């Protein structure tokens with residue numbers, strides 16, 4: 556049975572807003588609908604949320620679900636990375652569509668940097684990520700996958716995610732299962748785990764869904780179970 560990626564990785568929206576301007580941006584729609592900030596094109600930092608990292612319960616966090624890391628100011632990065640370094644019980648994921656704007660380095664073991672690739676013409680982002688961001692772990696999110704990415708250089712990548720278009724535009728743009736299978740095969744040849752998002756079930760069928768997580772994320776999820784068990788025992 557397929558699972559929702561949000562059961563495994565939670566969003567922590569430390570920064571809300573982005574000026575990249577993707578036309579399918581769900582974050583912008585939500586921010587505008589619920590008036591979360593005044594202007595989505597002007598990213599805002601919410602430092603009070605940093606205390607969420609202090610939780611002892613281990614979690615996998617996506618920190619750029621409503622923004623793009625390329626839009627983050629240096630002082631925001633400094634505050635966030637200092638806090639990450641104090642909380643090795645969690646894993647932290649960052650995502651960008653503009654790795655060409657980055658020049659970043661971290662030696663933290665629990666930080667994962669990734670790029671979004673939606674089509675073949677965006678494969679350059681993977682090279683730019685490896686060139687401009689020096690981190691311990693890299694990931695690539697192929698979502699929403701618009702066309703056949705063909706042969707992809709996944710050398711040095713530690714995890715890939717594949718997803719299709721959701722919402723209103725899903726009738727117009729659909730991922731071909733052949734593209735998803737091709738990416739999966741290429742990743743598996745390099746022993747890279749693959750996670751097909753739950754929305755791909757209607758494209759590839761339940762029996763063909765692949766939902767693998769990196770060892771480090773599974774370790775966090777196991778530690779989370781232990782944490783819940785201990786809490787339950789303590790409350791008896």
Ligand code: SF4
Pocket residue numbers: 572573574575576577579580581582583620621622623652
């Ligand atoms: S990069 Fe992400 S947050 Fe920014 S506009 Fe595109 S989809 Fe929205």
